Amino acid sequence: MHDIRAIRDNPAGFDAALARRGLSPLSSEVLEIDAARRARITEAETARAEQNAAARDVGAAKARGDDAEFARLRALVAERKADVARLEEAARAEDARLREVLLGIPNLPLADVPEGADEDDNKEIRRWGTPPAFDFAPKEHFEIAGVARGMDFEAAAKLSGARFVVLSGAVARLQRALAQFMIDLHTREHGLTEVWTPVLVRDEAMLGTNQLPKFAEDSYQTTNGWWLIPTSEVTLTNLVAGEIVDAATLPRRYTAHTQCFRSEAGSAGKDTAGMLRQHQFEKVEMVSITRPEDSLAEHERMTRCAETVLERLGLPYRTVVLCTGDMGFGAQKTHDIEVWLPGQGKYREISSVSVCGDFQARRMNARYRPEGGKPDFVHTLNGSGLAVGRALIAVLENGQTADGAVTLPQALHPYLGGASRITAEGALA
Numbered sequence: 001m002h003d004i005r006a007i008r009d010n011p012a013g014f015d016a017a018l019a020r021r022g023l024s025p026l027s028s029e030v031l032e033i034d035a036a037r038r039a040r041i042t043e044a045e046t047a048r049a050e051q052n053a054a055a056r057d058v059g060a061a062k063a064r065g066d067d068a069e070f071a072r073l074r075a076l077v078a079e080r081k082a083d084v085a086r087l088e089e090a091a092r093a094e095d096a097r098l099r100e101v102l103l104g105i106p107n108l109p110l111a112d113v114p115e116g117a118d119e120d121d122n123k124e125i126r127r128w129g130t131p132p133a134f135d136f137a138p139k140e141h142f143e144i145a146g147v148a149r150g151m152d153f154e155a156a157a158k159l160s161g162a163r164f165v166v167l168s169g170a171v172a173r174l175q176r177a178l179a180q181f182m183i184d185l186h187t188r189e190h191g192l193t194e195v196w197t198p199v200l201v202r203d204e205a206m207l208g209t210n211q212l213p214k215f216a217e218d219s220y221q222t223t224n225g226w227w228l229i230p231t232s233e234v235t236l237t238n239l240v241a242g243e244i245v246d247a248a249t250l251p252r253r254y255t256a257h258t259q260c261f262r263s264e265a266g267s268a269g270k271d272t273a274g275m276l277r278q279h280q281f282e283k284v285e286m287v288s289i290t291r292p293e294d295s296l297a298e299h300e301r302m303t304r305c306a307e308t309v310l311e312r313l314g315l316p317y318r319t320v321v322l323c324t325g326d327m328g329f330g331a332q333k334t335h336d337i338e339v340w341l342p343g344q345g346k347y348r349e350i351s352s353v354s355v356c357g358d359f360q361a362r363r364m365n366a367r368y369r370p371e372g373g374k375p376d377f378v379h380t381l382n383g384s385g386l387a388v389g390r391a392l393i394a395v396l397e398n399g400q401t402a403d404g405a406v407t408l409p410q411a412l413h414p415y416l417g418g419a420s421r422i423t424a425e426g427a428l429a
Contacts, residue, residue: 001102001362004034017108020115020324030101037094044087051080103207104214106329107359113333116323122336123323128307129316131340132398140343141396142274145404147171149426151275163264165275170419170428174395174408175282177415179257179388182284182309186385190305192255192286197235199259200226205238208364209382210330220261228261233382236287241364244375245289250368251298252289255385257282275389276348282388288381291368292358295379299355302383303335306351309386313409315394316340318347332357335383339394350390353383396422 007014011027018026054076061069114123142151150171156164167175186192206212206227211219211234220228229235236254245252260283271277286305288298303319310317322334331354338347358377361367367375399407404424413420419428 001099001359002105002108003358003362004030004098004102007031008034014108018105020109020113021106021327022117022325023106026101026105030098030105033094033098033101037091037098040087040091040094044084044091047080047083047087051077051084054080100213103363106327107332107356109324109327109331110333110355113327114321114323115325117325118323119326121323122320122326125319125321125335127316127318128311129314129340131316132342134342134400134402136402138342138345138397138400140274140341141393143343144396144400144406146406146422146424146426147396153275160279162272163277163279165278170422170426171392171396173416173428174412174422175388175392177412178391178395179282179284180415181312181412182385182388182391183255183257185309185312186255186284186286186305190253190308192253192305195232195236195239195254195256197232197256197258199229199232199235199261201229201234201238202226204241205234208241208366209234209237209360210363214329218263220263229258230262231260231283231382231384232256232258232285233287236285237289237360237380237382238364240289240366240378243366245366245368245378247291247368247370250289250291250378251294254287254289255284257284257388274393276393278389284385284388286353286383286385289366290379290381291370292376292379295355295357295381298379298381299333299335299353302381302385303337303353306337306353306383306385309391310337310339310350310394312411313391313395314411315391315398315409317350322352328352328354330354330356330359332359337386339390341394341397342400343397348390350394351384351386354381356380356382 007027007030011031014027015025054073058070058073058077061073141147150167150169152166155166183194187194203212211230219230236256260281262279264277264279286302288302290298307319317337317339320336322336327334334352334354336349337351339350341348357379360380361377366378368378369375395409396406401407406422408420416428421429423429
């Protein structure tokens with residue numbers, strides 16, 4: 001959420017930043033509501049002062065026996081009391097209106113974010129690895145003979161409908177191995193603290209990480225009001241909600257492996273084949289809570305954490321910085337890491353790493369106390385480290401062989417009991 005004082009101080013700059021996102025100016029609307037709110041507050045304070053002054057004079061009028069003045073002052077006290085209640089209610093209404101508007105405005109892009117309308121305008125930063133050269137036409141993951149036996153979309157459709165999958169045997173174990181490998185790498189080498197969190201959260205948690213109110217249709221809500229998390233960014237970031245954290249504990253670096261749930265509203269017809277875009281999936285998430293001056297360096301650090309996972313798995317990737325028109329709602333800047341998928345012959349996103357500044361912290365009221373200073377808002381960052389299902393796809397497609405088997409990355413062998421491949425018959429060997 002935005003700081004109303006910053007908008008008051010520089011409305012033109014605020015509108016210019018929104019224009020970079022392709023949005024119309026909003027400062028006039030925001031400041032009009034803010035002015036009305038402040039006017040009601042001032043009027044209420046004036047009425048309260050008049051009420052208090054009249055209340056003080058009531059006793060004096062009674063003491064000197066001035067019945068007419070006593071009656072007038074009592075009536076004035078009652079009138080001003082009613083005015084205060086009315087004006088304070090009006091101020092609360094304007095405050096709620098202002099908050100609603102501010103909650104619907106996306107974060108402002110940093111100055112070095114490239115301008116653009118969509119993903120075609122994203123800028124590549126670097127590449128790693130060389131896409132494998134096959135002497136056969138590479139298949140998509142669900143077409144590989146040794147994989148198809150352990151990836152059942154028909155059974156999932158019978159249970160749950162479209163965009164679900166049942167994994168079994170070697171494929172299920174491979175997915176579990178990938179998640180364990182990622183968690184071990186992040187905790188043992190990258191200094192992240194492993195956290196196990198709920199996947200059901202309250203409205204406040206979703207609002208704090210800007211899933212609500214704008215993206216309600218993208219998530220699932222239970223009949224008793226809980227939300228299924230779209231990613232553990234929601235739970236990990238909200239660990240500091242409503243707190244003033246000890247500055248000495250920053251940065252706080254968390255990771256969690258969870259089930260995630262998305263309705264995929266608006267994605268009809270996109271990636272319907274295979275398990276690239278599912279309603280239920282797994283992610284290993286990374287979240288950092290930092291001092292404001294450290295967040296940009298932390299963004300680069302987190303990006304390297306995600307890239308390292310792919311490098312250890314031997315998976316070719318490229319890293320891009322998203323343009324202003326392709327960034328997520330809560331991000332100031334985002335790096336997308338795209339892994340090579342031979343079956344599609346293209347790079348596809350496997351991680352987005354974003355720095356959010358104090359945008360989420362203001363929504364959550366998450367602060368820290370600088371040494372000798374007043375509490376200030378922390379900065380928050382989040383990123384996939386990685387999307388487990390997409391990592392599974394990449395491992396299967398990049399490791400496929402002509403006979404329908406899959407050669408598995410060496411880094412995963414210890415997690416698979418020493419197995420190094422999935423046979424064409426679908427067994428670990």
